[in-house]
Amino acid sequence: MILYQTLLQRFPPCTPIPSLCTFSIHSSSSPSPSCPSSYNPVKRVTFSCSLPSPSLAVERRVTERNEIRFGLPSKGRMASDTLDLLKDCQLSVRQVNPRQYVADIPQLANLEVWFQRPKDIVRKLLSGDLDLGIVGFDTVSEYGQGSEDLIIVHDALEYGHCRLSLAIPKYGIFENINSLTELANMPQWTDEKPLRVATGFTYLGPKFMKDSGLKHVIFSTADGALEAAPAMGIADAILDLVSSGTTLRENNLKEIEGGVVVQSQAVLVASRKSLIQREGVLDTTHEILERLEAHLRASYQFTVVANMRGNSAEEVAERVLSQASLSGLQGPTISPVFCKRNGKVTVDYYAIVICVPKKELYRSVQQLRAIGGSGVLISPLTYIFDEEPPRWRQLLSNLGL
Ligand SMILES: Nc1ncnc2c1ncn2[C@@H]1O[C@H](COP(=O)(O)OP(=O)(O)OP(=O)(O)O)[C@@H](O)[C@H]1O
Ligand SMILES: O=P(O)(O)OC[C@H]1O[C@H](OP(=O)(O)OP(=O)(O)O)[C@H](O)[C@@H]1O
Numbered sequence: 001m002i003l004y005q006t007l008l009q010r011f012p013p014c015t016p017i018p019s020l021c022t023f024s025i026h027s028s029s030s031p032s033p034s035c036p037s038s039y040n041p042v043k044r045v046t047f048s049c050s051l052p053s054p055s056l057a058v059e060r061r062v063t064e065r066n067e068i069r070f071g072l073p074s075k076g077r078m079a080s081d082t083l084d085l086l087k088d089c090q091l092s093v094r095q096v097n098p099r100q101y102v103a104d105i106p107q108l109a110n111l112e113v114w115f116q117r118p119k120d121i122v123r124k125l126l127s128g129d130l131d132l133g134i135v136g137f138d139t140v141s142e143y144g145q146g147s148e149d150l151i152i153v154h155d156a157l158e159y160g161h162c163r164l165s166l167a168i169p170k171y172g173i174f175e176n177i178n179s180l181t182e183l184a185n186m187p188q189w190t191d192e193k194p195l196r197v198a199t200g201f202t203y204l205g206p207k208f209m210k211d212s213g214l215k216h217v218i219f220s221t222a223d224g225a226l227e228a229a230p231a232m233g234i235a236d237a238i239l240d241l242v243s244s245g246t247t248l249r250e251n252n253l254k255e256i257e258g259g260v261v262v263q264s265q266a267v268l269v270a271s272r273k274s275l276i277q278r279e280g281v282l283d284t285t286h287e288i289l290e291r292l293e294a295h296l297r298a299s300y301q302f303t304v305v306a307n308m309r310g311n312s313a314e315e316v317a318e319r320v321l322s323q324a325s326l327s328g329l330q331g332p333t334i335s336p337v338f339c340k341r342n343g344k345v346t347v348d349y350y351a352i353v354i355c356v357p358k359k360e361l362y363r364s365v366q367q368l369r370a371i372g373g374s375g376v377l378i379s380p381l382t383y384i385f386d387e388e389p390p391r392w393r394q395l396l397s398n399l400g401l
């Protein structure tokens with residue numbers, strides 16, 4: 001038991017246990033009901049004195065468990081929007097209580113949800129302790145550091161929009177500086193007195209400055225409220241996330257032309273190794289992607305039903321298709337509207353059903369009216385399942401499948 005505890009301390013449950021000489025550990029303890037089976041300490045482990053190469057360690061991790069692990073933000077502004085999105089896709093997360101970090105999605109078999117801080121989701125995808133995750137693209141870029149093992153499966157989940165942007169004071173020596181080039185060309189920055197930038201993005205920040213050709217730059221880091229740094233005299237500029245721009249404005253700071261490092265929103269990201277090697281990950285990713293696409297596509301559209309007088313379905317179709325905004329997904333559905341006149345069933349009207357982009361709604365209604373449409377009914381759409389989504393084909397080709 002002492003040996004077991006020592007091992008657990010050295011190699012917590014998610015750590016790969018290096019292999020060379022083999023021995024077994026037996027324990028009578030059973031897994032806690034709230035703990036997934038992969039946390040069951042009763043398992044055969046292997047141990048060695050020398051650590052294996054990192055790639056070997058990752059290989060082992062990928063094969064160590066059977067469950068698929070999906071990392072979701074445990075806190076912060078992404079957390080509730082992520083759960084809402086999954087719910088809208090009929091993938092509700094079942095969490096026993098908010099302090100429990102493991103949950104499941106009853107619709108997806110053999111899948112564990114792990115609530116983690118966004119940056120830890122990326123780190124754990126890289127270490128092989130998670131297979132899939134939802135985080136902001138900024139976090140993937142910062143903590144993924146361009147790793148080829150991270151694959152963006154869906155790049156636009158339509159929430160958490162922000163940009164990582166360089167900002168400088170509106171006042172003092174920066175008053176007339178409005179672009180990155182102007183900032184770089186300021187005579188003030190020298191080897192002895194470089195531009196001081198405060199940022200939490202310690203990978204993307206220096207990379208961006210180097211790529212932009214800014215030579216005399218020095219970085220400092222802080223975890224939050226970076227906008228205070230210039231006024232406190234700690235930094236000349238900041239590199240931080242901007243959404244509405246209110247925080248910058250309230251702190252007398254401004255963005256500059258050419259200063260945006262990355263545009264970000266929530267994305268679905270996966271480990272390439274897991275997609276290729278772990279059984280079920282690709283199928284589960286396919287299902288999640290299809291549901292996300294179906295929901296997101298539908299959220300941009302309305303269903304429009306209207307009646308139109310006409311002599312035949314074809315003639316009505318001609319009129320509808322003459323209008324650019326009325327072509328629908330694959331073209332209009334047109335059905336006869338039957339009514340009884342003088343004891344005889346006749347067709348004077350046709351019902352047309354089309355999907356129109358929400359942005360085009362009013363224009364579409366005007367066009368319908370112009371070609372004789374009446375009784376226009378608009379309803380929201382819940383899902384659009386079309387052919388295989390392009391993002392799925394892109395993923396397969398990215399994986400070489
Ligand atoms: N002002 C914002 N508007 C919209 N999205 C944002 C904004 N700030 C951050 N985000 C997005 O939300 C993600 C999480 O940000 P959040 O502020 O919740 O966490 P954090 O500050 O990085 O976390 P921590 O508390 O661990 O430092 C960011 O990585 C980004 O993608
Ligand atoms: O452009 P805005 O809409 O004003 O948003 C930008 C602010 O939002 C984020 O901070 P957050 O609220 O997450 O606080 P934090 O500094 O504690 O991370 C970011 O770091 C900015 O400070």
Ligand SMILES: [Mg+2]
Pocket residue numbers: none
């Ligand atoms: Mg924040």
